[in-house]
Amino acid sequence: MGETQPQPSSLTGVQESVTAALGLERDAELMLRVRDGCTASFQLLLERHRGPVVHFLYRMVQNQAVAEELAQDVFLRVYRSRATYEPSAKFTTWLFRIATHRALNFIRDGRHEKGHQSLDDEIGDGMARQVEDKSSTVEQNMLKEVRLQEVRNAIEALPAKQKAAVLMHKYQELDYSQIAGALECSESAVKSLLFRAYESLRARLAHLDATGTKES
Amino acid sequence: MAEPNRKQYYNRQFQMNHCPLASGEENVDILLDYCNRTLDPALVDIFEKHMEVCSACRAFSESQMAVWDALDAFEALPVSPDFDHKLMARIAREEESPWRRMWNKMTAGGTAIWRPLVPVAAALVLAVGLWMRNSGPEAATVADSQLDAEQVETALQDMEMLRQLTINEPATQQKM
Ligand SMILES: [Zn+2]
Numbered sequence: 001m002g003e004t005q006p007q008p009s010s011l012t013g014v015q016e017s018v019t020a021a022l023g024l025e026r027d028a029e030l031m032l033r034v035r036d037g038c039t040a041s042f043q044l045l046l047e048r049h050r051g052p053v054v055h056f057l058y059r060m061v062q063n064q065a066v067a068e069e070l071a072q073d074v075f076l077r078v079y080r081s082r083a084t085y086e087p088s089a090k091f092t093t094w095l096f097r098i099a100t101h102r103a104l105n106f107i108r109d110g111r112h113e114k115g116h117q118s119l120d121d122e123i124g125d126g127m128a129r130q131v132e133d134k135s136s137t138v139e140q141n142m143l144k145e146v147r148l149q150e151v152r153n154a155i156e157a158l159p160a161k162q163k164a165a166v167l168m169h170k171y172q173e174l175d176y177s178q179i180a181g182a183l184e185c186s187e188s189a190v191k192s193l194l195f196r197a198y199e200s201l202r203a204r205l206a207h208l209d210a211t212g213t214k215e216s
Numbered sequence: 217m218a219e220p221n222r223k224q225y226y227n228r229q230f231q232m233n234h235c236p237l238a239s240g241e242e243n244v245d246i247l248l249d250y251c252n253r254t255l256d257p258a259l260v261d262i263f264e265k266h267m268e269v270c271s272a273c274r275a276f277s278e279s280q281m282a283v284w285d286a287l288d289a290f291e292a293l294p295v296s297p298d299f300d301h302k303l304m305a306r307i308a309r310e311e312e313s314p315w316r317r318m319w320n321k322m323t324a325g326g327t328a329i330w331r332p333l334v335p336v337a338a339a340l341v342l343a344v345g346l347w348m349r350n351s352g353p354e355a356a357t358v359a360d361s362q363l364d365a366e367q368v369e370t371a372l373q374d375m376e377m378l379r380q381l382t383i384n385e386p387a388t389q390q391k392m
Contacts, residue, residue: 046300054299055292064293072303079307144289151290169248170287176245188242195244198280205286206279 028087035082042082046075049092052172053099059167060103062156070102093181096174100164100182107160147208154204162197169194235266237273247273251280 027048033041053074058067077098136144155163161183168174168182180187236243249255250263267274 043300046303050295050299051292054295058292059290064296068296068299072299072306075303076306076310080310147286148289151286155287155290170252170284171290171292191244192241194248195241198248198283201283201287202279206282208282208286 025087025091027091031078031082031085031091032087034079035085042079045078049095050075053095056096056099056167056172057103059155059171060160060164061106062152066106070106071099073102074099089181090178092174093178096168096172096178096182097184100168103164104160150205150208154201157204158197158200162193162200165190165193166197166201235270235273236263237270237276247276247280251277251284 027045030041030045034045050071054067054071057070057074058064061067061070074095078095155166158166164183165179168179174182176187176190180190183190183193185193236246246255246259246263250260255263263273267277
């Protein structure tokens with residue numbers, strides 16, 4: 001199956017106004033339809049969230065194959081929970097809570113380090129795919145690669161919870177309350193995690209200027 | 217994310233009587249949002265005036281903005297084209313299992329009256345699974361029941377996560 005094409009919503013105008021009147025977010029409405037047996041709604045949820053979840057997990061574990069495996073578990077767990085789903089919490093927060101759990105468990109169990117040696121090829125491949133730009137010179141591509149490696153190393157060096165907070169903040173654009181929900185802590189704790197994480201990142205990365213070269 | 221939800225956060229009242237950097241981590245969001253270019257424009261003006269006289273905030277902002285831009289280098293890779301296909305195949309396999317069918321029946325309909333009894337139902341499914349594992353002679357069903365017991369357990373964990381989220385969310389929002 002190729003990148004799945006967005007499918008037209010099965011909601012009618014009337015149903016959409018009812019949804020709006022009830023103040024239900026779109027994801028919650030879709031999830032309730034999944035609960036009632038609508039597989040197409042699950043497919044729509046998947047289309048909306050597949051990318052963000054895989055991307056978050058990829059940056060957490062820095063391995064695309066593992067990230068996709070973990071993301072499969074996340075969506076499977078969402079599907080399994082459909083019968084008891086209640087739209088009382090923001091769907092995205094719940095989804096990222098499950099994703100964060102999976103990533104933190106994976107890192108905690110040490111599968112991350114154990115697999116590191118064999119993951120090197122995959123990481124190298126991912127790097128090459130990211131920096132390869134045919135319009136750039138060899139030197140520019142090398143600079144990009146150095147920059148990317150520094151960024152990856154700096155993120156990798158963060159404690160797991162700080163890493164999760166930064167990734168949700170920087171790349172997934174979740175707000176502080178959503179990050180707090182996903183990490184099961186207060187917003188104050190999230191701010192503290194972010195403060196410490198960015199402090200470490202500034203120490204390691206602030207010397208890189210916008211072109212990726214090191215400032216003297 | 218498909219729908220970044222930061223905007224509503226920025227309506228918070230903010231007094232620049234103190235340096236946000238010196239007034240504790242509670243106000244670090246002002247600095248971070250400024251550097252991420254997502255701070256309310258009204259607050260941007262106030263903060264920029266403050267930075268004219270505060271070298272600490274100025275230095276923080278410069279290095280934080282450099283980091284913010286540097287992090288853009290870490291792009292995500294495209295998701296494999298067969299991701300959905302694999303997932304739907306896993307779901308289809310799982311739905312065929314007799315344990316899953318039993319679980320689905322117990323939780324079907326989504327009627328609120330059933331929901332408090334779901335943990336009891338899950339315990340029942342688990343107990344029957346364990347009993348079958350211990351008494352059944354077929355090696356193949358042992359693996360199946362272990363798998364299904366795990367599935368029921370994870371479904372329960374996810375429900376618990378959602379329940380905790382429901383309890384915690386109003387409290388978190390009040391803090392904003
Ligand atoms: Zn200041």
